[in-house]
Amino acid sequence: MKRTRNFDGMVVTINGTSLIKYMIAGILSLLFVFILSAALTSVRPEYRPSSPSVYYLADGIAGGAFLQMLSSENHYFQAALPEEKQPQGLSPAAFKLATSISLDDPRSLLGSELPGFSLYDTEIIVAGKGSNYTNVPVESAPPQEDLIKARKASIASLEEITKKDKPDSAPPLTTAGRKAVFLYSTHTTEAYKPLLKSNKAVDVTLVSKILQRDLISKGIGTEVSGTNVQDIVEKRNWNYARSYDASRPVVMEAMKKDKDLQYVIDIHRDVGKHTAVIREKKYAQLAFIIGGKNPNKEYNIQVAKDLHSLLEKKYPGISRGVFLKNSKGSNSLYNQDVSKNALLVEVGGEENNLPELEASAEAMADVFSTYYWKRNGAEAQ
Secondary structure, three states, X not given: OEEEEEEOXXXXXXXXXXXXXXXXXXXXXXXXXXXXXXXXXXXXXXXOOOOHHHHHHHHHOOHHHHHHHHHOOOHHHHHHOOOOOOOOOOHHHHHHHHHOOEOOEOHHHHHHHOOOHHHHOEXXXXXXXXXXXXXXXXXXXXXXXXXXXXXXXXXOHHHHHOOOOOOOOOOOOOOOOOEEEEEEOOOOOOEOHHHHHOOOOOEOHHHHHHHHHHHHHOOOEEEEOOOOHHHHHHHOOOOHHHHHHHHHHHHHHHHXXXXXXXXXXXXXXXXXXXEEEEOOEEEEOEEEEEEOOOOOHHHHHHHHHHHHHHHHHHOOOOEEEEEEEOOOOOOOOOOHHHOOOEEEEXXXXXXXXXXXXXXXXHHHHHHHHHHHHHHOOOOOO
């Protein structure tokens, strides 16, 4: 259908059929966008596509600047700005949107220029003594073949190392046979070199067993996963980066099987050597890692901060702090979306020895029991 109009000698032809087609196409496009948005937001968090630039833009905007943005449309929000806080301009946010560079963080520039630098793109939530951006925990490299062989050859020594005489008296509080804590390791082949040299158990499985022993001595029922996650990765021919995909079903199955499990802790070790000397005794330092892609991260951060605070009071210097990871170089979820009480704990580094690891496990069990009984309506005695 065409309509023709004559305006001072100029002829304008309007094709009504084409106009209707354009309108229908526009409506269908909007419907497609809404349906696609609904589909993308309904999938599991780890499979959702995301833009790091947009995420970091929103994450990096200061509270005052964000309130200013809101108050530009609704002046009611101006009342929430502290009187002593000067209004912040939006130029830094606009600059970050255009360039993905934060003026307050030079790592945003270096990370895009230096290969591998994004691995260190970690936010320090709480810094322990000596912790800074030069020594934040990092994802360890895939295990070497000789370490894997050594692990298989020496795994039997776990039972010998973790043996301990029963305490003279029963703990004043117990979980009455219930398992409240689940310990596992995604990187089961992360090794401790001093143990490898002594031909003993060489990986973080040892730490889980020792921690289980000490938690039970405090009356807290604890289960340790018997699954070698790296065997799953190897059998499925996955690369090392997919280790958390392999450990996820292990955690989900444990929680499904036992509804009493309240805390899920993934035990790792960092690179290097991390030792604290407290009252003339050496401890392997602990670090709490939180995944930035985890929807439960605020809850998990609070648990980690509480434990860090308790550790600092009783064992000053043992905790390296609480770290938030959300970069292309890390998993940034760590299966922590399965529980608000899920943690990833780095226990020492590859150079720490057995006495240091045992001391730290005992300290962790001591502090965790205080925290646990307080949250469950009773003070640990």
